[in-house]
Amino acid sequence: MSEIFGIPIQAFMGQLMLGLVNGSFYAMLSLGLAVIFGMLNIINFAHGALYMVGAFMAWLGLTYLDIGYWQALLLAPLCVGVFGVLIERTMLQWLYKLDHLYGLLLTFGLALVLEGLFINIFGVSGQPYSIPDELSGAFNLGFMFLPKYRAWVIVSSLGVCFATWYVIEKTQLGAYLRAATENPKLTQAFGINVPLMVMLTYGFGAALAGFAGVLAAPAIQVSPLMGSNLIIVVFAVVVIGGMGSILGSILTGIGLGVIEGLTKVFWPEASATVVFIIMAIVLMIRPAGLFGRET
Amino acid sequence: MSRSAIGYIALLAFGLAAPFFIYPVLVMKVLCFALFACAFNLLLGYTGLLSFGHAVFLGTAGYVTGHALKVWELPTLVGLLAGAGAAAVLGWVIGSLAIRRQGIYFAMVTLALAQMMFFFFLQASFTGGEDGLQGIPRGTLFGIDLADDMNLYYLVLAIFAASFWLIQRVIHSPFGQILKAIRENEPRAISLGYDVAKYKLLAFVLSAGLAGLAGATKALVFKFATLSDAHWHTSGEVVLMTLLGGMGTVFGPLVGASVIVTLQNELADKVGSLVTVIMGAIFVVCVLAFRRGIVGESLALYRRMIGQKP
């Protein structure tokens, strides 16, 4: 069996693939965060919890309502998106005039409430969610074993990310959204319903998180803690990428996932901290982030 | 005698008598977290910096003090100072990096760096990882055996009182005034010629050191230091204590810490994991409707009652 840098090629490619999978989740979640922060100036700490809720909706749908994976992929994000809109209308909208910190604190509290409720009902250990039959099994590529489901995760999340980028950067709706953020009063004066835009943005960001949750359900356990395990790394990704551009978040997310995966091969003990170490370095050299614009 | 002096004396009297009718370990836990919250409030309430990873100082000091007392067998006071000192040094490192960003980013950076330290603690052998650092000896102080909960209590009370006094002195000093100026309007402070970054860093280091002292003392009380101390849930808890008690007020953190620690203690047996839900709900309610916290809202109410502008 051939080796690459002293590591068997199978292990290397395997970890690289896992890195891409993780990177896809980082990309999707940091994209959602970037969209929400870019439009609302709110750091949505509840993003991890919404991701978790999405996964649980898929699991609940399967266990109690016989809703399969493919329907869940559409329905769960929709539910989470509506839930997000509710949060925005009832709680977040009162905070826009205040210091940004309050938004962070509110969403942090929401994250605790959601996590606590789910732990109370379902316990801490994970619920199993089986991989849909069409996606089970693996491609035996010779130099590695590529589970079909993981390949699907990479493809679908990249698809969603780039679709989002396209909508925001290249369509008229996206133009309205961007205008509403840069100058809400002026945009409102043009007759565009700014509060509606804001509401839809949060809902969309939440739906993205929910979609990521459904994707994650068959791969890792559906557990109330799955969001909080991920959210802080996503924060680091966002700081590294800078909140400047959507494309920046996507590329940074994937890149960091890959770096993390490679670290697992060569230096496993550091794999949990490598993203934070990179963040510290970026902060020293380029405080605004790799793609950020200094405000 | 001024009103506040009477207040302080009453509080001190309560503190001296408390262990006779409340479980001393519980009161000591309240005092440690109150100190943690007061240190945090120095940064948030008076300088306007939200550090979301403050638990890292609590944890670092706990481990350092634990190691100093258990493995190096240093005297108790030296161990405590070593822990607080280590936290202050870490505060200087984290602060220097975090201050490069403003506002929300500052919070996110502190959270991320604290998480990095958490993973380091998880791996490092001296912390014992998931097992934690157990069996920390309390030692003696001037010949008094601290293994007795009552003896230790008065030491903890003394540490809290001294730190509280120190924070008061800082707040009412010229340095404290500049911190408040930075919180109110940073660009103006810069335009007045103050090296804002240096002041922020100094406040951060001071806050980190005192938080460390709280962590070191806590390690002494419970005789262990574990990963929970450095977990971001604990960082969130101290934010909640300060917010609930009243940011930027003198007694707010103390009130907030007392309420939260007591609540957790009472509810843990009865509602189990719903404690997290209640904490989160308190957060949400405070941010939406109760931003000045218990002390802040009480003061405003009082002022309105006596006819002053709130």
Place this chain on the structure above:
Amino acid sequence: MKEKILVGLTAMALATLGTQGAFAQAAKAKTGKLSGDMVKIGVMNDMAGVYADIGGPGSVEAAKMAVADFGGKMFGKPIEVVFADHQNKPDVGASKAREWFDVQGVDMITDVPTSSVAIAIAKVANEKKRVYMNTGAATKALTNEECSPYTVHYAYDTYALANGTGKAIVQTGGKTWFFITADYAFGHALEADTAAVVKASGGEVKGAVRHPLSASDFSSFLLQAQASKAQIIGLANAGGDTINSVKAANEFGLTKNQTLAGLLMFISDVHSLGLKTAQGMMLTDAWYWDTNDETRKFGRRFFAKMKRMPSFDQAAVYSATLTYLKAVQEAGTDDADAVMKVLKKTKINDVFAKGGYVRADGRMVHDMYLMQVKKPEDSKYPWDYYQLKKVIPAEEAFQPLALSTCPMLKKK
């Protein structure tokens, strides 16, 4: 005639004295001094997390069953069972234990899975001088470096597991091993003990990877296991972690070329995995419900309340509680020193163990069982999961007393 009356009177007098004596004995057993005028037993374990099915609320039920079987009262005073969730965190467990001892008058703590918490509580129990009968944790440190005059390690330990499963697998040809280890006291101990057995039997350890407790995603660790090309992948973890490892191993096609060895498995794990996935796995068990009529009766009684068959931990909690109550009765007090003295002289003969006894280092020694998980077609009724391969006699199963590193023993 007079002699007959004299003999009769003497006989009566002797008889009365005799019964007086017997009465006095019985009366001694019926009275005693209890701290707080009651006996309080604390069951502490993981109620909602990765080990909840192994002990959890089931252990509390088991303790209550023991109290009921004992008679419900000690010297006419009440016996109470309290419980708490330590969430697998040593600080939560230790603080709770301290409060239980200081404020709530708990006399004995039992169960406590999760070795890091188990050790923390052993320290608190030692400090406060209260009895601690641990059934849930595996680390043999409880009877070695962390031993205490108040700790009884009741059901099993990592040495017994390594000796049972480890030896058996090496003897059937599994020579090269790779470990996936839970990164805390239990995992380290189990890995170390099994590695020692493997090497002593002529095998080789290719490597190991550590995972955090209740890790959600095992794919990365399994890839490393796959890369090692070891014949056997030893899972030095338990409960939910083992279940997830096995499932992920199947997903990644690991089981095609390598064999999984669950170094600690409970019947609840097999139930969660299902026989299709778990069949053929070897494990060392301390007790199985389907062994004899007495165990089956106990199992069904437990099933009626909990809707699951008891794990060996839950059966051990029952036995430990019952044994403790009997010891308190014999000692006439719940003072820890007196009770421990009785416990170390007791022979345990109940549904959990026959001929069990407590050694000087606190280790309760009893037979262990090497089991293999049945194929789905061989299982005739629900929870019919195991086939007994070998009974490992008590003396062979546990670490010899001579090898114990318990500081208490050195004093002699």
